[in-house]
Amino acid sequence: MRDVQSEPANHRVEVDKVGVKDVKYPIVVLDKAKKEQHTIADINMYVNLPHRFRGAHMSRFIEILNKHRGRMSMHNMEGLLCEIEKTLAADSAHLEMSFAYFIEKAAPISGAKSLTEYVCKFIAAHKKGKLDFILEVNVPVTSLCPCSKEISEQSAHNQRSLVTVQLKSTEFVWIEDVIALVENSASCELYSLLKREDEKYVTEKAYARPMFAEDVVREIAQKLEADDNVTWYTVASENYESIHNHNAYAYIEKKIPR
Template sequence: MFQHELPDIQNEKDERHVSIDKVGVSDVVYPIVVLDKANKIQHTVGNINMYVDLPEDFRGTHMSRFVEVLNVHRGKMTVRNMENILEDMRKRLNARVAHIEVEFDYFVLRKAPVSKIESYTPYKAKFIAKKDEEFDFILQVKVPIQTLCPCSKEISERGAHNQRALADISIRMKKLVWIEEIINFAEKAASSPLYTLLKREDEKYVTEHAYDNPKFVEDVVRDIAVQLEKDERITWYTIKVTSHESIHTHNAYACLSKKKGG
């Protein structure tokens, strides 16, 4: 039976003469595979945004083609494959610029400091990439840490206030930097790392370690920056540290962004 070709509404000519910077799909939940320093690969679930530019002549873009690109690449979201994914988006959608953002939970098997009992700690990681004439890639890792207030320790006769904080580190790199390395940069700069599972002897160690290592958010940002400056693979970075204050109704915050060599 003869079937008429369905109309392609998206390719209709638009007469308003307004180009759009980004059109596409957001919050696509999709299984992905990422590189894992200890185990080579790690299976996780990504929350993915994919966009291209839309010239003024076209009414819309073909949303299904974004997911088709994911299907072709089988969810392999690695630094090495990201440029290929973006180039595929550009070709399939006849676009000049392609963008992709992939946020996912990344798990690291950690040992408690004294008991050495193992448990998985989750971290939020994100790939932010863009391709036009050139390729740009940013790795973002959010690391939960603990901070203990130096001022509180100095003025109090008993104890000091401490709290959970978040170190948010984004980098551009010229050679591969592992997610685990970014986590290590943040935890070295903290009053103490955080753990999923601690026994009593571990809790004692973590509490006393934090007390012996008080840090303002400003201290944490600067200590992370010193480490990033020494790493020749990293060309640009942004560090944000937010301390969720335990005795205040507000948070404490510090931020530093720098292009190395500039």
């Protein structure tokens, strides 16, 4: 049967990324408390395409994914990407894996337990024998405006914020540790379930710890730089402003020579 993809391209131009996007697939990720967690990922898989090939064999991406089903972490990404390169005769391979991660949290006063969702992503690339792996964790938190508190006699505006951390590390990083770092750097963390006594507690906690978006990213950046294993990071905080029709945003990126 004729293999059209392997025929010479009509244009002698290399394609940087070609592959499959938005593949929904069950995966297992490492869980600090329960060892492993089953979830569903949205997966993008790409390779570079030399000009000597007209197209990529898309079915091979799914075949490789089927072979590597199971635990997904920075430990097995290199093997997966190397197989993609070899099977598709490519010089580089790239993978993005976005998934919901759940942590059971107890409300601060009542102790009522509930699951909180955090959207995470593995971003991995392999080229010239080198693996580049990024862990991304999105953490919703509460922020309370220091300026509003200072100028108001009775209250201060507060809102839900989304903090996004991306990092590269020389050692394995638990998702839970990144979440804890972020939540401890905000006005207050979020809970899916709160009773009245809990609501009182989180309201007063946020009021006692007002923070701008700038304050949040700076505090997180300082903590990341104190970790000897972190070699690069980005941290962003977006406040969904409760008194404005726009959002507040702050961002830091830094490469740390080790």
